[in-house]
Amino acid sequence: MMIWRLMVILGGLCVLLNGAEGRSSRGGKRTMTFHRTQQDESQGRARARSRRETGSSSGTPRPSHGPPFTSCRIPLTPAEHKVLDDNTHETGFNGDDGSYVILTWVGDGTGVVLVLSTFSAPIDSYLEGGSSRLYRSTDYGKSFHDISDHINNTFIKEEFGVSVGPGSSVILTADIPVLDHQGGIIFTSTDAGATFKFIQLPFHLVQPITYHFDNPDYLVALSIDGGLWLSLDFGAKWTKVHDGVHSFSWGAGNNLFLSFSRTEAVDAEERGDLVLKRTTDLGKTFTIIxxxxFSFGYIGAFLFFSVMEDPRSPRVMYFSSDxxxxxxxxxxxxxxxxQFYSILDGDEEMLFLHVDNPGDxxxxxxxxSDDRGILFSKSLERHLFDGHRKSDFTNITSLRGVYLTNKLDEDGRIRSVISFNRGGTWGQLKKPDNVDCVKQVKNCNLHIHGEHSRNNxxxxxxxxxxxTAVGLVIxxxxVGDSLSSSQHPDVFVSSDGGYSWRGTLRGPHHYSILDSGGLIVAVEAQHEGQVKTIKFSTDEGRCWKSYNFTEQSFFFAGLASEPGTKAMNVSVWGFRPEEDRQPMWVAVTIDFQSLITRECNGEDYEEWLAHSTDEGDLERNGCVLGVKETYRRLKKQSVCRNGKGFVVSKKxxxxxxxxxDYLCDYGYYRHENTSECVRQSSNPNKTLELCLNGEEDELLTAGYRRVPSDRCEGGFSPQLAVQTVIRPCGVKPSPGPPARSSSPITHFDTPRERLVLILVCAGAGVIVLIAIISAVIAVKRVVYRNRAPVYRFSNLQIQDDENSVTTDLQSATSSNGTTCQQDSDDDLLE
Incomplete structure (x- = not known):
């Protein structure tokens, strides 16, 4: 479930809001103003000036303009303007430089928005640390009600005070001094914030509470002393299940993974001295993996972790798909x-992984990866990854198999590349037809700004x-020979998943997709000025209309809409600093459903073949990942509502x-400008280090392997290519406590051990020995194209929790993406 969350932090002194009164405004807009306590007028004016100087939250620079391009602008009719005026609602509440505002949508289709404002009181104040006010809207942000009494005006944490889970669940975490209380305080709600339950915790949280993927009643939390706590009733009762924990993550089902240290060494994680465990019965028993x-993570269906097998050797990566x-x-x-490893993206069938080059x-x-996370093929060299561990890698979710990223070429320039077959091949983006290059360059392409640009x-x-917005990318x-930081960044739109682009808005903007792609809205990112205009398009950015949503402009703080992109309400948030008045926070919600009233019918849709181009073989036109996909999607000229019941339809x-349809197998790479897989020069002797049950084995490969999720039939078969014999070497399993088994049967994990057992039991002679050895060698040969080789270690070694040594927590991050925590797998395996 997607959750749209906006947080705005402003520095300075803290104040308390203590009242509310409403007043009306033009055109049917309603304004509710929340006043603060009286403060020194000169301080208020100074803070207002400070805000105006710091200005927009985006901080977007205004470099020189890029190449001109043509775009369509259509003025609003008087009737359209009146409709929007009547359905635009403005809510204002006074703030101060110390306010911390969190705006959170709750659920999908509920229309509920929570606004939390926290205020840190001065040290000598009677307030213990500060106070919070909570506001709730049930009409998509058109109006808000003060429900602070539901949480007794308790001071909610600024760092991770609001956590929204599956369904309509919400958890608020109070900011309680550790020395004054035995445990923290949370407020839980299962009805989208209509009511809250007060809960005293037996511990203090060090990070947000983590929800289970499927069961919102199952919660896991990490305390400041490294204790891992579990609740099975949505926080009503908690049980400690482990000590000395550094990190944890939910897996599939009820699998819960954690890493812990057996010693009190503060650098256990840096030295790679952590132990990885798993519980399948919600903390009753644990097994050592x-x-x-060093660290671990879980994404898609893959568990992964990095290991230092020898104190003098570099780290290596391990994966599990079960x-x-x-x-x-x-x-x-x-x-x-x-160096570092970084998981870029993944699902149940494959992973994208970055391996850093030596040096800066x-x-x-x-x-x-393959579908087991074992065999990895080189997808892209010189992939950009800066010193802040930031990557521009992006999954284009509007079309299957499309990924976008940037690379640092040998000439020191950054260039964008795109893949339409899950990393099998990469190519540069085409120049938009309506944009010219600034200078005459040899190669003129479109280059997309990523995380590096936003970070800067x-x-x-x-x-x-x-x-739900098929093919749409904003x-x-x-435009030029490389990505430029001095050239004016503009907004570009693609309607076919990245094959073709067009320039649509000059200058940087904040944008959002509504009504499953039937509506796009944008607000210009002003660096020094204030905003009052929203732009919207009903034809995927070909033409735009502008609407002044407020009479008095304000500094932009965020653009918010309901998760799932099916709503047609959008809220613009910000604040108005003034010389003679205290700064006011403002939320303006615009209901476009009142403007676009007609429901779409069958004549408004068209059949669209994805990945289709005018180039190449017509028979294979549109074939990507082994299939052709024909979507039913809205025509560009249709002005109507897809509606909340819209479902993407495809054949x-x-x-x-x-x-x-094949990736290059381990030890091979796809030569530039060709589809043929050739052997990497780093393996001239055709010997690869592949671990097959700790024994030397043979792997026959044609240099190709099927792309995960590819469903092609017939045609090219790598069996027809010249096969290469690869002789892998063995790897010893991880040292650990002896395995405990409830079965009296002794297991022999290697063919060699089984061979010795057979010889001892049978008392065979030399001839029998030779025959058996020959049979074992014959069985050990694995042809990769027919079935996967088995490179597996033995079953998990069991250890009771009582035997582990507890330690103090030094650092902890969860890789579970269901929380509001922004830390992901990006820096998980450093």
């Missing part, structure tokens, strides 16, 4: 302490796409297989 790990029952060393380059190069190599405040937003970019048909 691996020792000597919740840790078995695991294998990934066929990847090792990483020294100066700001780039590395991107790899894609060049653009306010990243590329935006939504699964992004900031520049699929299989394609004949080609080399493009």
């Amino acid at each position: 691996h020792e000597d790990i 919740q840790g029952d078995t695991f294998s060393r990934a066929l990847l380059p090792s990483a020294s302490t100066e 190069t700001f780039f590395g190599t991107m790899y894609t 405040r060049i653009v306010p937003m990243l590329a935006l796409s939504e699964p 992004a900031h970019g520049t 699929q048909s299989p394609c004949l297989c080609t080399r493009e």
